[in-house]
Amino acid sequence: MFAPHEHAHFPASGSHAGADVAPAAIIHTHIGPADGTLVSGLLKKSAAEKASDLLLVAGSPPTYFAGGRWRSLGEAPMDRDVLRQSLVSLLSEEQKVRLDEHRDLDFALDIAECGRFRVNLHFQRGTLAAAFRAIPTNIPSFESLNLPPQVLSFADFPNGLVLVTGGTGQGKSTTMATMIDHINRTRAAHIITIEDPVEFALTSRKSLIEQREIGEDSPSFASALRHVLRQRPDVIVVGELRDLETISTAITAAETGHLVIGSLHTSSAAQTLARVIDVFPPVQQPQIRVQLAASLRAIVCQTLVRDAANETLTPATEILVATSAVRRALRENETHLIYSMIETGRNLGMHTLEQSLAELVRAGRIDTDEALAATTDRPRLARLLGVQDRIDDSLTSALIRGGDTPVDIPWADSPRK
Secondary structure (H helix, E strand, O other): OEOOOOOOOOOOOOOOOOOOOOOOOOEEEEEOOOOOHHHHHHHHHHHHOOOOEEEEOEOOOOEEEEOOEEEEOOOOOEOHHHHHHHHHOOOOHHHHHHHHHHOEEEEEEEEOOOEEEEEEEEEEOOEEEEEEEEEOOOOOOHHHHOOOHHHHHHHHOOOEEEEEEOOOOOOHHHHHHHHHHHHHHHOOOEEEEEEOOOOOOOOOOOOEEEEEEEOOOEOOHHHHHHHHOOOOOOEEEEOOOOOHHHHHHHHHHHHOOOEEEEEEOOOOHHHHHHHHHHOOOHHHHHHHHHHHHHHEEEEEEEEEEEOOOOOOEEEEEEEEEOOHHHHHHHHOOOHHHHHHHHHOOHHHOOEOHHHHHHHHHHOOOOOHHHHHHHOOOHHHHHHHHOOHHHHHHHHHHHHHOOOOOOOOOOOOOOOOO
16 A cells, blocks of 8 residues: 655656657755755655655745645745745756756755755746655565566566556656566666666665666666666666657667666556557558567556545556567557457456456445546446446546546655655
């Protein structure tokens, strides 16, 4: 079960950079108790509320995200000049120049006795504003995540491509972190992660781990991945497969004997396959389908849903295993058959999101309205639950309770955060 504060357990995908925009450099800053008093004080208060995110916007009270909802830290609006001075005091001279030139700046911030945060400074209505994301320091146990056991077994593949997908804040980073931790504890391997930014400082155990941070150690995912292939890795972890070159190189790496674990912002297995294929020009797509069919091992899609008591978050998943039938459908451009293959592949370790949600409802872990709000195929889920008469009202009910708020909050037992 997830506590009502999720996000940070590993590569946070670079949410400020699109496929065709180079990600901003992550510059590390440390704040002690004597400086950055306003910001550090607000971060400590939000951390005490187990918040994953804190927003500072002039003219509004400090606002934090916890328990699946946005809440205010008091009622007093922030003064624009005080806020600007407080935020600028966090920056080096180099950072000030970058902020002035680009009007956006990403960096990582350590607050004494509070934790580590990813920060984005930006302008809105001509005033400086900030978004802080807490980064946890400890990887939770796989058992605490309540994910299907086959997810961890995907880390045991000697090679191939494993994709972990879902929306922002749905736990992809944490799942990938537990997979890396499993490899690190169970076998000797050379693991290289490519992250934006590095969230967990991983300690080598049975494996040797190197962590490369975009902006600090490499200019982009694609560039880092190209060079990583020359460093004799066994396992490559890509925080985000965001463009053609990165995806192409990842598939090639998976084909040539490496285990590649990567993430995408997609909500279903079929959508994931379509996204990977469609990023390539039509003339290349037949060859990519062949390569993907040969290299794909599994896809895990996940979303976090409020539990029946509205106190914690529970993962619902869709799992695809690359069986011979799935590979054939990929090669022959019949991905429209994928959903039915997953639906009928329970004995092979597969299930659809709707099947997962239905099981959670039957087990009493989430309520029906939350389940119906979490799926993009409400009629299908309603049939599984025998509640076809409720599909017109369920979404409205969930939205009234805040079900439309993006779940973007850290996992259980996260230190700060």
